[in-house]
Amino acid sequence: MFSTLSQLILQETGYDISNDSTYVELYRLHYPSIFDMTDTDEISILNKEVINYIGGIILQKIKTPSNIHQESEDKKTEESIQIPEKKSIVNIYSIHREKNSLNRFNFNIQLKEINNFRPISITLLKEQNSLFSNDTIFLRFNDTDNIAFKFKSKNTLGNDEYYTYECITDDKIEYKDIVHIEILNYLLMTPCTKRDIFKIKKYKDIKYEKDKYTCLEIKDNNFSMNQEIGLLNKDKEYMKSVFSKHIIDDYILVEKIDLKDIKYILKMNQNISIQILV
Incomplete structure (x- = not known):
C-alpha cells in the first residue's frame, strides 16, 4: 500500500517519498491507527482511509516549507562556506508553565529568549493512562504541529519509572514568546483532562x-x-x-x-x- 501512496504523492507534489526514511517511518507509525479509527475489515475501505488520513499528513508535511530541507546541488555549489550556527540544548519543564495551563499534559510556557527550536526528547513519569499503551506518542505545538516521538529508554528512581521518548523528525517549531504544548497518545488524544495542582x-x-x-x-x-x-x-x-x-x-x-x-x-x-x- 505504501508504494501506491508514494505514486499518488509523486503525482500530486512531484516529490518521491518511496525511499525517504522520514516518510517511511511516518507511514509505519500511523498505519496501526487506521484499524482503530475504522470499524471494518474491508480492504478497499481501509486502503481509502490510508490514502485520506496518512496521505493527508504526508502532504501537509511536504507542503510546509519548514519541514523540507532539500536543496539542489547547483544551489549548494553557489553558496559560500558558512560557519555553522552554534546550538545549545535547553530543558522545558512543565512545572514552569503559565497559570492558565490545564495540567502537565496541556500547558503554555514562556520562552522569550528564542523564537524557534527543534524538539529532541521528552521524559515523563510512567502513569496509568493511555499515553503508555503504545511506543509512540505525539507532542502538539501551538495547536498545529503534531510531532512524533518514539520510546527510547526507561529509568527507575525509587518507586517511580520514567520513560524517555526521542523525536523522529527534524521539524523546527516557530513561535513568539509563548508556546502551547500538548502531550498526546498515539491516536492524538489527550491522556488526562484533570487538573494536577x-x-x-x-x-x-x-x-x-x-x-x-x-x-x-x-x-x-x-x-x-x-x-x-x-x-x-x-x-x-x-x-x-x-x-x-x-x-x-x-x-x-x-x-x-x-x-x-x-x-x-x-x-x-x-x-x-x-x-x-x-
Missing part, C-alpha cells in the same frame, strides 16, 4: 508525636508518605519543595515552614522534561 484550603503549625510540623488541608488528595511536594504562589509559580512526613485523610504534614505566600501544591515527580535544540 491542589489548592491549600487551610494550614497551621501543629505538634504531632512530639515533633513540630506544618499541616496542610488538601481536599481529596492522593499524596503519599515521603513524597516531594512543590509549593506554588498565588500565580501558580514554583517557589520551593518540601517532603510529606505524614498523611492523615485530607491532611498532609510537612516540616515546619512559613507558608505565607504559598497557595497551591503539586507532585514534583510528575514534572515533565522536554529537551529542545535552540
Whole structure:
C-alpha cells in the first residue's frame, strides 16, 4: 500500500517519498491507527482511509516549507562556506508553565529568549493512562504541529519509572514568546483532562508525636508518605519543595515552614522534561 501512496504523492507534489526514511517511518507509525479509527475489515475501505488520513499528513508535511530541507546541488555549489550556527540544548519543564495551563499534559510556557527550536526528547513519569499503551506518542505545538516521538529508554528512581521518548523528525517549531504544548497518545488524544495542582484550603503549625510540623488541608488528595511536594504562589509559580512526613485523610504534614505566600501544591515527580535544540 505504501508504494501506491508514494505514486499518488509523486503525482500530486512531484516529490518521491518511496525511499525517504522520514516518510517511511511516518507511514509505519500511523498505519496501526487506521484499524482503530475504522470499524471494518474491508480492504478497499481501509486502503481509502490510508490514502485520506496518512496521505493527508504526508502532504501537509511536504507542503510546509519548514519541514523540507532539500536543496539542489547547483544551489549548494553557489553558496559560500558558512560557519555553522552554534546550538545549545535547553530543558522545558512543565512545572514552569503559565497559570492558565490545564495540567502537565496541556500547558503554555514562556520562552522569550528564542523564537524557534527543534524538539529532541521528552521524559515523563510512567502513569496509568493511555499515553503508555503504545511506543509512540505525539507532542502538539501551538495547536498545529503534531510531532512524533518514539520510546527510547526507561529509568527507575525509587518507586517511580520514567520513560524517555526521542523525536523522529527534524521539524523546527516557530513561535513568539509563548508556546502551547500538548502531550498526546498515539491516536492524538489527550491522556488526562484533570487538573494536577491542589489548592491549600487551610494550614497551621501543629505538634504531632512530639515533633513540630506544618499541616496542610488538601481536599481529596492522593499524596503519599515521603513524597516531594512543590509549593506554588498565588500565580501558580514554583517557589520551593518540601517532603510529606505524614498523611492523615485530607491532611498532609510537612516540616515546619512559613507558608505565607504559598497557595497551591503539586507532585514534583510528575514534572515533565522536554529537551529542545535552540
